[in-house]
Amino acid sequence: MNSARAQTTGRARLPPEVRRAQILDAAEALLQVHGGLPLPLDELGRAAGISKALIYAYFPDQHALANAVLSRRMEAMMAAGLAQAAAEPDLTAAALACADLYFRDVAAAGPVVHIVLRDPFMAGRVDAETERQRDRISRRLARAARRDLRLSAKEAVAALSLMTTIPEEAGRMAKAGDLSLERGRELTARLIGSSLRALSPEDG
Incomplete structure (x- = not known):
């Protein structure tokens, strides 16, 4: 009886964690449709x-919904x-590994991290722990970029921000079906590697 009633109303009683995940799945999809x-x-x-x-x-x-998605x-990741x-410890190894992880996340779920973090609606409202996680990752990579590429602090942050667009765009294309996962990972690695080589100071 209960099962039949649930089918009739179209709203089964789901465990809270399942229902919450259902809402977040829908929110991730809509973020990509609306872009903000x-x-x-x-x-x-x-x-x-x-x-x-x-x-x-x-x-x-x-804000709570967006923070939960983020x-x-x-x-x-x-x-x-x-x-x-x-x-x-090696900048190239770190950058390639981080780019691959970000590519795979975007390919699976879309660029939701980028959308939420960059949206003015979330200014000053991003969850503190999530910001700390992001900042720890960014600082580690920026320190390595300053050391190995001999960049200033601002240049290192700018270079890493620009390189982040590579796995993000490749991930978007893979999610849309315009690029295979294998090819997307390969192109991401090649473009990140070539970017780092172009920025490397010449010895002597």
């Missing part, structure tokens, strides 16, 4: 198969070894 925040909650509810009121039961406001993506990759 805040998201239209009516549309998000339809995509997740729930009411707008139920969204508020899990996320009290859109945190999930960062946690996935950290679990895949992002911190260890950034800690590689």
Whole structure:
């Protein structure tokens, strides 16, 4: 009876963690459609198969929703070894490993990290722990770039920011089906490697 009633209403009782993941999946997809925040909650509810009121039961406001999306993506990359990759003593090894992890995340979920972090809607509202994770990764790579490429602090940050667009754009293309995962990873590695070689100071 209960099963039949759930099928009739189209709203089964799901465990909270499953329902939360369902909302986040829908939010990630809509972020790529709209390209920014805040998201239209009516549309998000339809995509997740729930009411707008139920969204508020899990996320009290859109900042909380965006932070949950961002945190999930960062946690996935950290679990895949992002911190260890950034800690590689060799700059090229660290940059290639980090770029590959970011490419794979964008190819799987889209550029949601970029969208959330860069959106003016989130200015001053990004979760502090997520910001600390990002800053730790950035600082490690920037220090290595200053050391190995002999760049100033601002130049190192700028160079790394520009190189981040390589795995991001390749990941977008792979997610859209315009590039295979294998080819996307290969191109990302080659372009990151050539960028680092072009920036390397000449000996002597």
